[in-house]
Ligand code: KIV
């Protein structure tokens with residue numbers, strides 16, 4: 001695609017997929033050992049930079065799947081999640097250490113509400129946990145990510161102190177999650193800008209976004225965080241995740257690929273595998289993908305209205321900003337329904353192998369519209385039956 005395609009060749013943004021951890025955490029999305037291996041293999045082949053394979057302390061099954069994914073990964077870094085406890089971290093270290101590129105991701109809450117009610121800890125104790133947990137993780141691996149859970153509702157001064165301490169203790173990635181999907185794009189962009197400006201050793205770590213979709217802004221917030229200086233995006237296939245989900249990987253990647261003019265970043269994901277990834281994750285979790293879901297929904301490249309179909313038949317860039325092929329969809333579909341126009345109907349007849357004279361075409365189109373008023377979608381077989389009737393009637 002020429003007019004819209006854009007690869008700006010800007011800064012590399014690392015894609016961190018957490019389908020197997022945060023995605024699996026949502027009710028009803030649990031996957032079997034084999035299903036997890038299947039998803040991980042696909043993510044690895046697709047060029048995802050980091051795969052968060054699970055939460056090894058959560059269960060023996062989780063430990064084993066993280067370990068096996070770590071053993072099999074060909075290209076991706078394999079991360080495991082752990083709370084800020086030595087027991088968690090050691091279990092995680094044990095699971096990921098067999099990977100070619102292992103990462104321990106450790107987190108603790110830093111917001112007043114979480115520290116007071118969930119952790120029941122004073123801020124200074126939390127700060128000490130940050131230092132101790134990152135130090136412990138560094139005994140296992142060189143690549144340590146530290147997350148400030150509920151980061152967007154954290155006091156900025158305290159957040160900066162924690163970030164500085166985590167980097168000093170050896171964290172190489174700093175993640176500031178919008179755990180409850182509360183932030184807005186402008187606010188999140190500014191948060192990263194401020195933290196990076198205020199923390200003296202900020203340039204020693206990669207900053208990361210991790211957004212939940214409670215207000216439907218997870219993807220917009222993630223991209224805004226990148227504008228604020230983050231260079232890692234945490235996301236999931238189909239946007240599955242806690243409550244309303246996480247930022248959707250396919251939307252993030254295609255936004256960057258399609259709008260390189262205003263989002264001048266490089267991502268390494270092979271976009272033609274996005275649809276396959278969506279289908280596999282939907283199948284193994286039994287989570288349906290909504291019809292109008294961006295990029296991978298059934299209607300993402302389907303057109304029914306006569307005006308749109310007419311435009312598409314003249315030039316596909318009239319109503320599509322990316323090609324279906326670029327995300328692994330075979331082709332655009334012009335769905336025949338009551339909104340379809342004469343142009344699309346004629347093209348459909350051609351595709352089905354019919355050639356009608358003007359009067360017959362006029363008559364068939366009128367009958368098609370009558371049928372479409374009664375039926376939501378008119379399938380190829382309906383049109384074939386309708387034309388065959390028309391032909392028979394003409395011979396009577
Ligand atoms: O949403 C969140 O805060 C998380 C952390 C564990 C990174 O998932």
Ligand code: ZN
Pocket residue numbers: 022177179210212242
């Ligand atoms: Zn999360």
